[in-house]
Amino acid sequence: MTETILEIKDLRVSYDTYAGEVQSVRGISFDVKKGETVAIVGESGCGKSVTAKSIMQLIAKPGRIKEGSSIVFDGRNVLKMSKKELRAYRGSDCAMIFQDALTSLDPTMRVGKQIAEVLTIHGKCPKKEAAEKAVDLLRRVGIPNAELRAKEYPHQFSGGMRQRAMIATALAGDPKLLIADEPTTALDVTIQAQIIDLMKELQQKTGAAIVLITHDLGVVADIADRICVMYSGKIVERGASADIFYRPKHPYTVSLLKAVPRLDLTNKQTLATIDGTPPDLLAPPAGCPFSTRCKYCMPVCKEEMPGATAFGNGHEASCWLHDPRAPKVEGLFCETKEACR
Secondary structure, rough: OOOOOEEEEEEEEEEEEEEEEEEEEEEEEEEEEEEOEEEEEEOOOOOHHHHHHHOOOOOOOOEEOOOOOOEEOEEEEEHHOOOHHHHHHHEEEEEEEOOOHHHHOOOOHHHHHHHHHHHHHHOOOHHHHHHHHHHHHHHHOOOOOOHOOOOHHHHHOOOHHHHHHHHHHHHHHOOEEEEEEEEOOOOOOHHHHHHHHHHHHHHHHHHOOOEEEEHHHHHHHOOOOEEEEEEOOOOEEEEEHHHHHHHOOOOOHHHHHHHHOOOOOOOOOOOOOOOOOOOOOOOOOOOOOOOOOOOOOOHHHOOOOOOEEEEOEEEOOOOHHHHHOOOOOOOOOOOOOOOOO
């Protein structure tokens, strides 16, 4: 059996604001096996990035991880680590590629020095050797003229090259788990594909597990082993990549798939959208969070959160339409050899 590297149980994260408690993450659970890629997909504001920061113990006030939450990395409870243990954990055991590389990299420090700093802080090698390894890491992530580029500042890099530099920084500590928070945001599609290919290639070489955070299902199609679909602070569907793309079982997942632009349609084709807006997490709904936007909503959907229905192979969805008493909806949950659109 493949060993689990990360296990999250009943994670709840809230932010205390002047208006009240914003419940960003509302009791999610999932795990990550060694060497696999798990994608967390959903709209902006659904709690994806908050989940990623929780794994790194980067939730700062007014945010707080609530009692009863559990984050276990390689058998160790992350939420009970001391400052010294967290310092060793971040970067060495678990590293993160942040959403905006320009604001995440230090603008006053040369890129090579930033990468070398990770190596020296975690005691991987002495200062002189660290500088040489920083150049080698830049070379590994596909940056040309790495020796010269290592002496430049982040603003002298293009968006795609800054993202590559961020990946090199994350890899410097040789982590067992890599968290990529929207690693292709604001990049053109060609560079997006290059970054995803690079992550796949590096994963094959290092054996690291990856948690990929994104709002774009198109990004995860060729890299994720498993996908968790998140909405309004909850995971509404999870399963193998093929199950999510070809056999979706939640109306929100179906809507997300339909919203992905297609190359086989004419230029005059109207892009599919999801009507309505996500619920206010100051006062989250008692029932299914997607009920206010779902055309198949029933009275029970607004009153009570549905339990997870299992479909085999780890595929499950939380939707009242799968209850034996619910009316049958023809054609909603397709099962084809082509991605449901």
